Amino acid sequence: xxxxxxxxxxxxxxxxxxxxxxxxxxxxxxxxxxxxxxxxxxxxxxxxxxxxxxxxxxxxxxxxxxxxxxxxxxxxxxxxxxxxxxxxxxxxxxxxxxxxxxxxxxxxxxxxxxxxxxxxxxxxxxxxxxxxxxxxxxxxxxxxxxxxxxxxxxxxxxxxxxxxxxxxxxxxxxxxxxxxxxxxxxx
Amino acid sequence: xxxxxxxxxxxxxxxxxxxxxxxxxxxxxxxxxxxxxxxxxxxxxxxxxxxxxxxxxxxxxxxxxxxxxxxxxxxxxxxxxxxxxxxxxxxxxxxxxxxxxxxxxxxxxxxxxxxxxxxxxxxxxxxxxxxxxxxxxxxxxxxxxxxxxxxxxxxxxxxxxxxxxxxxxxxxxxxxxxxxxxxxxxxxxxxxxxxxxxxxxxxxxxxxxxxxxxxxxxxxxxxxxxxxxxxxxxxxxxxxxxxxxxxxxxxxxxxxxxxxxxxxxxxxxxxxxxxxxxxxxxxxxxxxxxxxxxxxxxxxxxxxxxxxxxxxxxxxxxxxxxxxxxxxxxxxxxxxxxxxxxxxxxxxxxxxxxxxxxxxxxxxxxxxxxxxxxxxxxxxxxxxxxxxxxxxxxxxxxxxxxxxxxxxxxxxxxxxxxxxxxxxxxxxxxxxxxxxxxxxxxxxxxxxxxxxxxxxxxxxxxxxxxxxxxxxxxxxxxxxxxxxxxxxxxxxxxxxxxxxxxxxxxxxxxxxxxxxxxxxxxxxxxxxxxxxxxxxxxxxxxxxxxxxxxxxxxxxxxxxxxxxxxxxxxxxxxxxxxxxxxxxxxxxxxxxxxxxxxxxxxxxxxxxxxxxxxxxxxxxxxxxxxxxxxxxxxxxxxxxxxxxxxxxxxxxxxxxxxxxxxxxxxxxxxxxxxxxxxxxxx
Numbered sequence: 001x002x003x004x005x006x007x008x009x010x011x012x013x014x015x016x017x018x019x020x021x022x023x024x025x026x027x028x029x030x031x032x033x034x035x036x037x038x039x040x041x042x043x044x045x046x047x048x049x050x051x052x053x054x055x056x057x058x059x060x061x062x063x064x065x066x067x068x069x070x071x072x073x074x075x076x077x078x079x080x081x082x083x084x085x086x087x088x089x090x091x092x093x094x095x096x097x098x099x100x101x102x103x104x105x106x107x108x109x110x111x112x113x114x115x116x117x118x119x120x121x122x123x124x125x126x127x128x129x130x131x132x133x134x135x136x137x138x139x140x141x142x143x144x145x146x147x148x149x150x151x152x153x154x155x156x157x158x159x160x161x162x163x164x165x166x167x168x169x170x171x172x173x174x175x176x177x178x179x180x181x182x183x184x185x186x187x
Numbered sequence: 188x189x190x191x192x193x194x195x196x197x198x199x200x201x202x203x204x205x206x207x208x209x210x211x212x213x214x215x216x217x218x219x220x221x222x223x224x225x226x227x228x229x230x231x232x233x234x235x236x237x238x239x240x241x242x243x244x245x246x247x248x249x250x251x252x253x254x255x256x257x258x259x260x261x262x263x264x265x266x267x268x269x270x271x272x273x274x275x276x277x278x279x280x281x282x283x284x285x286x287x288x289x290x291x292x293x294x295x296x297x298x299x300x301x302x303x304x305x306x307x308x309x310x311x312x313x314x315x316x317x318x319x320x321x322x323x324x325x326x327x328x329x330x331x332x333x334x335x336x337x338x339x340x341x342x343x344x345x346x347x348x349x350x351x352x353x354x355x356x357x358x359x360x361x362x363x364x365x366x367x368x369x370x371x372x373x374x375x376x377x378x379x380x381x382x383x384x385x386x387x388x389x390x391x392x393x394x395x396x397x398x399x400x401x402x403x404x405x406x407x408x409x410x411x412x413x414x415x416x417x418x419x420x421x422x423x424x425x426x427x428x429x430x431x432x433x434x435x436x437x438x439x440x441x442x443x444x445x446x447x448x449x450x451x452x453x454x455x456x457x458x459x460x461x462x463x464x465x466x467x468x469x470x471x472x473x474x475x476x477x478x479x480x481x482x483x484x485x486x487x488x489x490x491x492x493x494x495x496x497x498x499x500x501x502x503x504x505x506x507x508x509x510x511x512x513x514x515x516x517x518x519x520x521x522x523x524x525x526x527x528x529x530x531x532x533x534x535x536x537x538x539x540x541x542x543x544x545x546x547x548x549x550x551x552x553x554x555x556x557x558x559x560x561x562x563x564x565x566x567x568x569x570x571x572x573x574x575x576x577x578x579x580x581x582x583x584x585x586x587x588x589x590x591x592x593x594x595x596x597x598x599x600x601x602x603x604x605x606x607x608x609x610x611x612x613x614x615x616x617x618x619x620x621x622x623x624x625x626x627x628x629x630x631x632x633x634x635x636x637x638x639x640x641x642x643x644x645x646x647x648x649x650x651x652x653x654x655x656x657x658x659x660x661x662x663x664x665x666x667x668x669x670x671x672x673x674x675x676x677x678x679x680x681x682x683x684x685x686x687x688x689x690x691x692x693x694x695x696x697x698x699x700x701x702x703x704x705x706x707x708x709x710x711x712x713x714x715x716x717x718x719x720x721x722x723x724x725x726x727x728x729x730x731x732x733x734x735x736x737x738x739x740x741x742x743x744x745x746x747x748x749x750x751x752x753x754x755x756x757x758x759x760x761x762x763x764x765x766x767x768x769x770x771x772x773x774x775x776x777x778x779x780x781x782x783x784x785x786x787x788x789x790x791x792x793x794x795x796x797x798x799x800x801x802x803x804x805x806x807x808x809x810x811x812x813x814x815x816x817x818x819x820x821x822x823x824x825x826x827x828x829x830x831x832x833x834x835x836x837x838x839x840x841x842x843x844x845x846x847x848x849x850x851x852x853x854x855x856x857x858x859x860x861x862x863x864x865x866x867x868x869x
Contacts (some may be wrong), residue, residue, distance in 0.1 A: 022499075025499070025500060025501050025502035025507075025509040026501050026502060026507060027502035027503065027504060027506050027507065027509075028316070028504055028505065029291070029442065029505045029506070029507065031438075032289060032504075032505050033289070033432075035675050036289055036428075036431070036435055039425070041431065042431065042432065042435075043289070043428065043431035043432055043434070043435040044427065044428060044431040045288060045425035045426055045427050045430070045431075046287060046288060046425070046426050047323060047423065047424065047425045047426065047429060048323070049323065049422075049423035049424075050363065050423075050425075056375075058375075059362070059398060059501075059513070059521065059523075060362065060363075060366055060520065060521045061521075062499055062515070062521060064499070064511055099378070100566040103375070104374075104376065109423035109424070129855075133439060133442075134439065134507075136442055136445075136507040137446075137507060137509065179455035180472075
């Protein structure tokens with residue numbers, strides 16, 4: 001570790017996407033751009049169903065909530081809040097970024113494996129995540145703020161771990177380990 | 188009822204004048220196709236059959252997609268004898284070739300069929316999210332034939348396609364239907380296009396409603412005739428891009444440009460100053476222009492009304508412009524208002540803005556077109572006041588014009604009493620009613636209600652656009668060449684200097700244009716050609732006219748134009764394209780659509796704008812304009828594309844058919860037209 005990195009660790013930089021639901025026009029450009037950026041090779045395909053940000057829309061309730069994929073949840077919540085904001089009712093799910101079995105959001109459509117927002121981490125670093133860049137009406141804005149508390153040694157799960165995690169839930173670690181062992185022995 | 192999968196093994200396809208068969212392969216052996224999926228869904232509602240049919244990749248460089256490839260299907264499969272209400276009429280929902288790609292503002296779904304009102308080709312577009320979703324489900328088009336025994340809806344979820352019972356949705360509002368279907372399918376992300384009561388009852392002004400958008404001009408009535416209440420689509424497949432990095436870089440610049448460009452989108456919708464509309468459009472049954480109506484006081488009042496009912500401005504898929512208002516009017520469901528429908532009912536009824544917001548809440552639920560319907564209503568009131576329709580025809584007809592509108596809407600949507608006649612539109616209703624009612628039908632053309640504009644002196648390019656347009660409404664034809672000349676020559680030169688969208692010859696004509704004079708005949712036909720070409724491009728690729736074909740006429744800075752579109756298309760689709768070739772594709776599509784109508788009987792004699800559209804007409808010049816335009820287009824003097832023109836556009840099979848039917852002579856006596864190839868440059 002270099003000194004610079006240690007310095008940064010003291011001042012914990014928190015990356016945030018601020019969401020202003022009043023400004024959202026429901027165009028879903030954020031979904032399109034996210035899916036294109038995360039396609040392999042980059043931009044080779046589009047598919048909002050693979051996006052790590054989704055706009056939860058209920059047109060007749062005037063509900064337009066962009067929500068970013070956060071954690072993987074193996075089970076859906078047993079109880080949910082219903083929020084009333086400006087005379088509109090929102091289910092707790094409208095604000096929730098979990099990849100959970102209760103809905104289609106934030107899961108690879110083919111495999112069902114969970115997706116998680118990585119803030120478009122790339123080398124060199126992008127100025128802003130892609131969803132923010134294409135959101136011209138500023139429903140999404142990007143902010144970095146410094147938190148004085150030192151960063152906890154957070155265990156960041158990569159895409160592979162995240163996928164494996166959900167496979168463990170689905171098949172059990174024993175079966176998964178056996179399968180991986182069998183596959184690697186086949187070379 | 189459920190059907191699934193299944194490819195048609197052999198199908199005769201015509202392209203480039205040749206007939207050949209192609210193999211619809213299994214998905215495993217598919218060749219990679221970019222931007223398009225290469226598959227259509229074919230649904231026969233009479234038989235209850237569903238097929239996934241591979242399309243011929245050779246049609247892509249010929250027609251691109253959208254209206255172009257829909258025209259090809261209508262030409263091949265709906266002979267001119269087919270009545271629009273026959274099960275053999277097709278109703279086609281087409282994605283544009285750029286739908287689902289990163290190209291901003293490519294989201295307009297084309298609906299094509301034959302209209303019972305005009306007995307001609309009917310074409311309309313709706314924005315929102317439907318087309319891109321359909322493409323992600325793996326299809327470029329939905330082609331619907333036949334009639335269901337009772338009301339049904341179609342549910343498309345990737346490879347799974349079902350025809351489902353919709354009798355429980357009978358009479359439900361168009362947007363309400365979408366919400367009910369989402370609930371029933373337990374799929375919040377489904378995109379639904381549905382008809383309301385008007386479509387179910389085969390009202391000619393019926394629309395197809397989807398999210399914040401609607402398709403009009405004769406397509407909702409056919410959906411109703413087929414007893415198809417709705418189509419619900421959910422797609423989670425990838426769309427592949429030919430040159431991804433290049434396209435994405437281009438598109439991310441384009442977002443900024445579109446957002447920052449004040450001359451695109453529906454900027455009039457955002458203005459509370461309605462002086463332009465209320466002063467220039469005719470009120471009532473396209474009758475009077477009310478001068479001095481607009482006052483500061485009224486603007487203040489109307490602004491307050493709009494602000495009190497508007498929940499939000501909304502946009503369509505992947506477009507940074509917010510052209511649609513979500514409206515919540517007391518006592519009405521939430522609905523979406525777009526375009527100039529904000530005023531059409533109010534002006535037709537001589538009422539205020541709040542009346543318009545109120546009645547729109549109802550007519551959007553019924554699925555009635557906001558352009559033609561108010562004219563039908565105002566026409567009925569005129570007939571009543573003239574004593575042609577009486578209290579016997581209209582028992583309990585109220586005295587207030589606003590109440591009358593509501594009364595008539597209920598009758599028309601249900602086809603009850605006089606509503607059954609009025610539901611056939613002004614032209615047919617006038618003839619059914621008789622007793623002189625025909626004289627009150629003064630604003631239709633080709634049997635279709637035109638925008639209520641009554642003007643002073645004839646305008647040459649506009650005369651030609653009205654006369655010859657295949658898309659029935661002037662807004663679908665005009666749009667690239669400026670409507671007025673900037674008086675100040677220096678300002679005009681500056682305008683021309685930044686006018687990237689215009690081919691050179693138009694810059695010259697624009698600079699030479701003396702205000703209050705007509706462009707030359709030569710300039711006029713070229714202006715019409717450019718205007719309509721840009722619409723034919725939009726309608727094949729799916730881009731919104733508010734970003735392109737409609738948006739050059741004021742400001743001259745449309746984000747998409749003939750010079751930058753080939754790049755977007757090439758990068759997405761992977762075909763080589765330059766402006767000349769793109770122009771040529773549009774010409775091919777334009778001529779194909781023309782031939783479809785010609786085969787159904789459209790001739791020069793039909794190409795007459797409403798007699799009172801302009802007070803001052805120039806009959807001799809109008810003849811000359813039409814002569815010249817037809818010649819420029821490579822058409823006969825009766826408006827029929829010549830064999831040479833069609834052969835040159837790889838539409839030899841169209842020419843052969845027209846010859847076989849005796850519509851075109853075997854060897855034309857007129858000499859081939861030299862002026863048909865319009866180079867984009869120069």
